[in-house]
Amino acid sequence: MKVLFGVTVAILxxxxxxxxxxxxxxxxxxxxxxxxxxxxxxxxxxxxxxxxQFTHAMMAGMEQYVALHVGETPAGPVxxxxxxxxxxxxxxxxxxxxxxxxxxxxxxHLGGGLRDSLNREVNHGxxxxxxxxxxxxxxxxxxxxxxxxxxxxxxTYGMLFSFTTA
Numbered sequence: 001m002k003v004l005f006g007v008t009v010a011i012l013x014x015x016x017x018x019x020x021x022x023x024x025x026x027x028x029x030x031x032x033x034x035x036x037x038x039x040x041x042x043x044x045x046x047x048x049x050x051x052x053q054f055t056h057a058m059m060a061g062m063e064q065y066v067a068l069h070v071g072e073t074p075a076g077p078v079x080x081x082x083x084x085x086x087x088x089x090x091x092x093x094x095x096x097x098x099x100x101x102x103x104x105x106x107x108x109h110l111g112g113g114l115r116d117s118l119n120r121e122v123n124h125g126x127x128x129x130x131x132x133x134x135x136x137x138x139x140x141x142x143x144x145x146x147x148x149x150x151x152x153x154x155x156t157y158g159m160l161f162s163f164t165t166a
Contacts, residue, residue, distance in 0.1 A: 029123040030056035030116035032130050032159065033090075035108060039131025039161040046102055046165045050094035056116040057089040065111030065149035065158075068094055070101075072162055074109045074135060074143040089117065100165050108161040109135065111145070112152030121153060132159035 034053040037044040050068060063083035069076040081096035100106060112135065114122040124134065135157040140146055150157050 030054055030058070030114075030120055031123040031125075032110065032132065035130050035132070035161045037163040039133075039163065041163040043166045044163050046100035046104075050096075050108060052092045052108065052110065054090050054092070054116070054122070056118070056120075058085070058092070059115045059117050059119065060089075062111075062114050062149075063092060065114055066092060066094075067109045067145070068096070069107045069109055071105055072107055073139045073160070074107070074145055074157070075139065075141060076107065079106070102165055105162060105164050108163075109145070110159045110161075111150040112154075112156050112158040113149040114158070124152060124154065124156065124159060130161065132161050134158075135160050 031054070032052065033055045034051070036051040037048065052066065063085065066083055067074070068079040068081065070079060071077075079094075079096050079100070080098075081094055083092050083094050085092055094108075110122070110132075112121075112124070116122070124132075137146075137155075137157060139160075140150070140157050145157070152158065
């Protein structure tokens, strides 16, 4: 029974970020390589940096389609701060205007229309390995984040990675 449950969880986890765009062997699509803090992390230092690393250099301006929200979904308020790229445009780091609140749930939202420097959409299938969740249109209600950069060609609105501060 445990084996079947584990297989079911693995299959659901792989499909959670959109099975229609899962990376095929040999594909070299841009993907999320790492998120810090990791999805579902607890006890996160409120002063620690928020970092998203991609497998490819990203297109200029893509930082406008990344947000840190208070709460579990994009409906929560956006944390005031700035996103900056590494010199090779593969690492995006967020610095809040004021430190994050203690004992608070936050969610990193990566817009569905994020594109690499070759104008290819980020592969959502790879987000399952990082603990990401698909952002549905229902989650977007009231967020003001419904435009082209927020929507993926598969109809989803990106990926969510939640964590809780210490």
